Amino acid sequence: MRRRYKILIIILLVALVIFTGFIVWAETPPSPMKQAINALKSDSNVKVISGQWLTFKPTTTNYTTGLIIYPGGRVDYRSYAPLAHAIANEGYLTIIAPMPLNLAVFGANAANDVIKSYPEITSWAIGGHSLGGTMAAQYTYQNPSKVQGLVLWAAYPATGNNLSKYTLLVTTVHGSNDGLISTAQIQNSLEMLPPTTVYVELSGGNHAQFGYYGDQSGDNPATITREAQQSQTLNATVELLQKLK
Numbered sequence: 149m150r151r152r153y154k155i156l157i158i159i160l161l162v163a164l165v166i167f168t169g170f171i172v173w174a175e176t177p178p179s180p181m182k183q184a185i186n187a188l189k190s191d192s193n194v195k196v197i198s199g200q201w202l203t204f205k206p207t208t209t210n211y212t213t214g215l216i217i218y219p220g221g222r223v224d225y226r227s228y229a230p231l232a233h234a235i236a237n238e239g240y241l242t243i244i245a246p247m248p249l250n251l252a253v254f255g256a257n258a259a260n261d262v263i264k265s266y267p268e269i270t271s272w273a274i275g276g277h278s279l280g281g282t283m284a285a286q287y288t289y290q291n292p293s294k295v296q297g298l299v300l301w302a303a304y305p306a307t308g309n310n311l312s313k314y315t316l317l318v319t320t321v322h323g324s325n326d327g328l329i330s331t332a333q334i335q336n337s338l339e340m341l342p343p344t345t346v347y348v349e350l351s352g353g354n355h356a357q358f359g360y361y362g363d364q365s366g367d368n369p370a371t372i373t374r375e376a377q378q379s380q381t382l383n384a385t386v387e388l389l390q391k392l393k
Contacts, residue, residue, distance in 0.1 A: 171249070174222060174249040174250055174251060175249060175250065177222045177223055177224045177250050177361070178223070178224065178227075178361045178362050178364075179224065179361070180224050180226040180227045180229070180360055180361055181227070181360040181361060181362060183230050183360045184226050184227050184228075184229045184230055184359075184360035184361070185226070185229075186230075187229035187230040187232070187233040187360075188202075188226060188229050192207065192208075193206065193207055193208055193236075193237050194206060194207060194233055194236045194237050195207050196229075196233070200261075201243045201244060201245050201246065201262060202225060202226065202229065202232070202243065202244040202246070203241075203242075203243050204229075204232045204233055204235070204236035204241070204242040204243070204244075205236065205241060206236050206237070206238075206239050206240065206241065208239075209239040211239055211240055211241050211269075212268065212269060212270045212271065212393070213240050213241070213269065213270070213271045213272075213273070213389055213392050213393055214240060214241035214242070214243065214266060214269040214271070214272050214273070215235060215240055215241070215242045215243070215272075215273045215274070215275060215297075215299070215385070215389060216243050216245060216258075216259045216262050216263075216272065216273070216274045216275070216284075217231075217232060217242065217243065217244045217245065217274075217275055217276055217277075217280070218245055218247070218252045218255075218258070218274070218275070218276030218277075218280030218281065218283050218284045219244065219245075219246070219247060219250070219252065219276065219277065219280045219359075220252075220276070220277040220278035220279055220280050220281075220302075220358070220359065221250070221251050221252065221253075221278055221279035221280070222250050222251065223250065223277070223278075223280075223359055223361055224250065224361060225244050225245070225246045225247070225250075226244075227359035227360045227361040228244050228277065228358075228359050228360075229244070229360070230360055230378060231358075231359075231378055231381060231382060231385075232244050234378070234382050235382065235385060235386065235389070238382075238386050238389070240386075240389050241266065241269060243262050245258040245259065245262060247280075251279065252276065252279050252280045252282075252283035252284075253279065253283060255283075256283040256286050256287055257287065259272075259274055259284075259287050259291070259294070259295075260291075260294075263294055271296050271297070271392040271393070272294060272295050272296060272297070273295065273296065273297030273298065273299060273317075273388060273389060273392060274287060274288060274295050274297070274298060274299075275297075275298060275299030275300060275301065275385070276299075276300070276301065276303060277301040277302060277303060277358045277359060278301070278302050278303050278328070278329070278355065278358075279303070280303070281299075281300040281301055281302065281303020281304070282303050282304065282305065282306050284298060284299075284300070284303075285298060285300065285303070285304070285305035285306070285309050285311065286305070286306060286309050288309075288311060288314070288316065289305070289309040289310075289311055289314075292314055292315075292316070295316070296316065296317065296392055297316065297317040297318070297319075297388050297389065297391075297392050298311070298316060298317070298318045298319075299318075299319050299320075299321070299384075299385050299388055300318070300319070300320040300321065301321050301322075301358045301381060302321070302322055302323065302326055302328070302329050302334075302355050302358055303320075303329070304320070304329070304333060304334055304336075304337030304340070305337060305340045305341070309340065310340045311340055311341050311342060312339065312340055312341060312342060312343070313342075314342055315342075316342055317342075317344070317388055317391055317392065318341050318342055318344070318345040318346070318388075319345070319346040319347075319348065319384050319385065319387070319388045320334060320337070320338070320341065320345060320346070320347050320348070321348045321350065321358075321380075321381050321384050321385075322334045322347075322348070322349055322350065322353075323349075323350045323352070323353025323354045323355065323357065323358075323370065323377065324349055324350065324351050324352060324353060325352055325353060325354040325368040325369065325370050325371060326353070326354050326355045326367070326368065327354065327355060327366050327367040327368035328355045328364070328366055328367055329355065331349070334347070335347075346384070346387070346388070348380070348384045350372070350377055350380050350381070351371075351372070352370055352371035352372035352377075353370055353372055353377040353380070354367050354368050354369065354370040354377075355367045355368075356370075357370050357372075357374045357377040357378070358377070358378075358381060360374070
């Protein structure tokens with residue numbers, strides 16, 4: 149009995165060490181780049197509010213369309229501030245939803261509270277990068293009446309979240325140099341998306357340049373600048389939002 153007790157204690161200690169290591173890993177993502185920190189400041193066109201979410205409100209237009217952004221896995225949500233700020237500058241309420249442990253799998257339903265808090269928004273799109281995009285697709289699959297548009301940045305729906313029969317506007321954006329998600333994976337995922345889905349390939353773009361958090365392990369080098377990739381992503385996203393107006 150003593151030996152079994154010791155073995156049980158060792159197993160529990162090992163589990164605790166693994167759990168603690170996972171928490172530390174998840175809670176220490178790469179720091180946002182300087183451009184991301186600068187994008188957290190309000191200007192004459194966009195008011196930035198830091199609170200439960202990171203909110204970007206257009207100040208020069210009466211907006212009725214909104215976009216909710218889910219961050220990529222183990223990415224500081226502020227890293228998407230430049231893109232969110234730019235989208236808001238085009239006249240759309242844009243909200244980045246922070247995730248528990250920086251993993252959207254633990255906060256897939258975060259959009260529910262966002263939508264409830266902005267009843268003035270008549271058309272909602274949701275999107276995200278990598279894991280964030282996959283969980284945004286899951287939210288859309290489970291809440292078809294709440295979302296009219298879906299934007300996937302280097303992401304695709306998980307098996308079981310088939311959206312091909314949904315009445316939904318979808319744009320999927322992918323970098324040709326992405327080292328973490330292949331072009332083949334994105335193209336194969338089109339079978340799970342509506343036939344009207346817009347597929348945008350960014351020639352020379354990679355995985356990490358959808359945000360401002362530096363390079364990412366396992367990714368391929370991009371052959372276009374981060375600014376160029378962000379600009380093309382912005383254009384593709386805004387085109388979808390324009391259709392929701």
